[in-house]
Amino acid sequence: MNERPNREVIEQIVIEVINRLKPSESIQSSHKPxxxxxxxxxxxxxxxxxxxxxxxxxxxxxxxxxxxxxxxxxxxxxxxxxxxxxxxxxxxxxxxxxxxxxxxxxxxxxxxxxxxxxxxxxxxxxxxxxxxxxxxxxxxxxxxxxxxxxxxxxxxxxxxxxxxxxxxxxNQIDDVLFNKKLLTQKDVETFAGEVISVRHSTVITPLARDTIKKLGKRLCIV
CATH class of the missing domain: 3.40.50 (Rossmann fold)
Known part of the structure; x- marks a missing residue:
């Protein structure tokens, strides 16, 4: 009972919750630079x-x-x-x-x-x-x-x-902004830049944080 929750399970739960929160068109449009x-x-x-x-x-x-x-x-x-x-x-x-x-x-x-x-x-x-x-x-x-x-x-x-x-x-690579509401392990692995800039409201899964460290990338909250 004292086992720590599997991080992959946590990430899947977070992804499912976020997907259920379907943003309105007005919120999506605010992601424009x-x-x-x-x-x-x-x-x-x-x-x-x-x-x-x-x-x-x-x-x-x-x-x-x-x-x-x-x-x-x-x-x-x-x-x-x-x-x-x-x-x-x-x-x-x-x-x-x-x-x-x-x-x-x-x-x-x-x-x-x-x-x-x-x-x-x-x-x-x-x-x-x-x-x-x-x-x-x-x-x-x-x-x-x-x-x-x-x-x-x-x-x-x-x-x-x-x-x-x-x-x-x-733009410099540091200026590329990740616009999704959820940052997952897969997003980190496929992201081309060395610096991943996300909004303060972006949800970052535990596996995503681990992968950022593993790949030597940097996370910037804007």
Whole structure:
């Protein structure tokens, strides 16, 4: 009677209990990664925002005086020369530049999506022969600010280059989040990364903990 319960039995019991607790669709949708969106032209009908909500839990932020929430990922839509220059120089005298400065300080992954008229800044070549851009000296002036921002970890890219897949490629393995409500031995064995990040509410079976130690992986509660 004093025998310790078999851990495999415990895990099966936990799995059965969790499976009976069928989460609602709203709970499932909350497992999307968070994304702070700042739309520079303040357009609520931007179809790109709807595209983002398909893959991200979008948080729109436009408070000119408050601090942005601390989030891993953020994207600015329709940026112009103004934000590029102020971000590179550390000038924070507008709502958007204050948000950008704070995100950089927080270490967030920031993407800047240029407005249509400013997309030339994405060009990797400063010697573009296009007839559209003749004043190379003026363009090079802004390329220097772009380079400075990239040194701070900010990426400037087209919207179609910014996607959950691209974001995942940019992430470190430590940033991969295990989104299921139950972490089992099998999940640990098939998990590709060395660090398994789970939510505080995730149930971790005893066998899963043993396997994490056995395989030399790390468990991170977020």
């Amino acid at each position: 968070g994304l702070l969106v700042v739309n520079m032209d303040h357009s609520a009908n931007d179809s790109r925002i709807q595209q983002l909500t398909n893959h991200w839990q979008v948080v729109n932020f436009s408070n000119p005086y408050g601090l942005p929430p601390k989030m891993t990922d953020a994207v600015f839509l329709n940026i112009t020369q103004d934000l590029l220059v102020k971000g590179a120089l550390g000038i924070a005298d507008t709502p958007e530049s204050r948000i950008l400065a704070q995100l950089i300080v927080q270490g967030s992954r920031v993407r800047l999506i240029p407005a249509k008229s400013f997309e030339w800044i994405i060009s990797s070549s400063r010697n573009d022969d296009s007839n559209l851009y003749q004043n190379k000296i003026y363009m090079n002036h802004f390329y220097q600010y772009k380079t400075k921002l990239e040194m701070f970890g900010v990426k400037i890219q087209h919207f179609n280059e910014f996607s959950p897949i691209k974001a995942e490629e940019d």
